[in-house]
Amino acid sequence: MPDLTLWIALSLTDHIGSKTLGALLRHFGGDPAAILAADTAELQQVVGVGPKIARSIQAINLDEVRQSLAEWETTDISILTLASPNGAYPPRLLEIEDPPATLFVRGCGPPLFDRAVSIVGTRSPSAEAAQWAYQLGAELTQAGFTVVSGLALGIDTAAHEGALSAAAGRTVAVLGCGLFNIYPPENQALAQRCAMRGAILSEVHPAAPPSAPRLVARNRIISGLSDALIVVETTATGGAMHAARFAQRQQRPVYTFNLPASGNRELLANGAHQLDAHSHSLDVLIEQLLGE
Structure with a gap:
């Protein structure tokens, strides 16, 4: 296995996405x-690599990365890479x-990824949809x-809570921020419970703040980890539609309810x-x- 330091250094370098x-x-x-x-010159032979990215790679300070790794080891964070041995990296993401080159994980680890279903939806659900998300999770x-799910308010929260309501319930929260910077802050306690009974994970630096691109990109991980994706309720412009589109590209079946919400109508159509x-x-x- 390549040196973990090298994987971390590259995956967290500015301007380098997955x-x-x-x-x-x-x-x-x-x-x-x-x-x-x-x-x-050799770096710029790679599609998508220009002078800015080449300079970022050559400016990498491995000593700083090693220092960060040593600090993270004291905070119960596990780090998985595409080169992790013994199937530790989630097979479906391969x-x-x-696939994210690096995953920062706090929680139980690989057994969580054997069978999984994603549940996503609007941050402002109807009471009916929130109840369905909770019931589905349970x-x-x-x-x-x-x-x-994605730890967002609304449907995501209801799905996580439903899963945690079961005696042996397991749930994974995929973040669009770092593990040290939980978003939304209202779900700090829920994130801790997810980690105790499942996992929270992210592909970005543990101290990274949330951003719109990160929140969108994490949807490919939500759908990619799962056998199927359920969109409970969403508008046509809601973030859950990103997860649905990723799921379709990943050939994961998408399920939704016959609700008047514009996103549900579009998905069914x-x-x-x-x-x-x-x-x-x-x-x-x-x-x-x-049966699959």
Whole structure:
């Protein structure tokens, strides 16, 4: 396995996203050391790498990265990379187009990713939709699935809470910020409970603040970790639509409810599977997932 320091150094370098890092790794045979040793001209042979990124790579200070790693080791953070041994890195993420090169994880680890369903939706749900999200979280985790969501207010919170309401419920919160900078701050306590009964994880620096691009990008991880994605309620411009589009590209089935919300109408019109409020609809979904 390549030196963890090298993976961290590259994955946290300014201006390098998961796609650019993937292109660099392919060009240099999967060897982070070769990337760091390359000169500017060779780095710029890689698609997506210009002078700014090349300079960022050459400015990497490995001593600073090692110091950060030593500090993180004292805070119960596990670090997974594409090169992690023994299947520690979530296998489903290896199937997607641009898997995160590095995951910072606080919680229980790999067994969480055996069977999983994502539940997402609006931050301002109807009372009916919030109740459905809670019920879905509880029933799916009772059936043996890990519930994955994004820790946002509204539907995400209800799904996490539903999963945690079950005696052996497990849930994973995927963040668009660093593990030291929980967003939204109202869900600090919920994040701690998720870590105790599941995990919280992020691909960005543990101290990174939330940003719109990070919140969007984390949706590909939410959908990528899962066997299926359920969009409970959303507008056509809501963040949950990003998760749905990622899921479709990743060939994950998308489910939603027949609600008047514009996002639900759009998803159903584009081929999403319809759920109803009755348990038999969820029973069919669970049977389908268990049979795969």
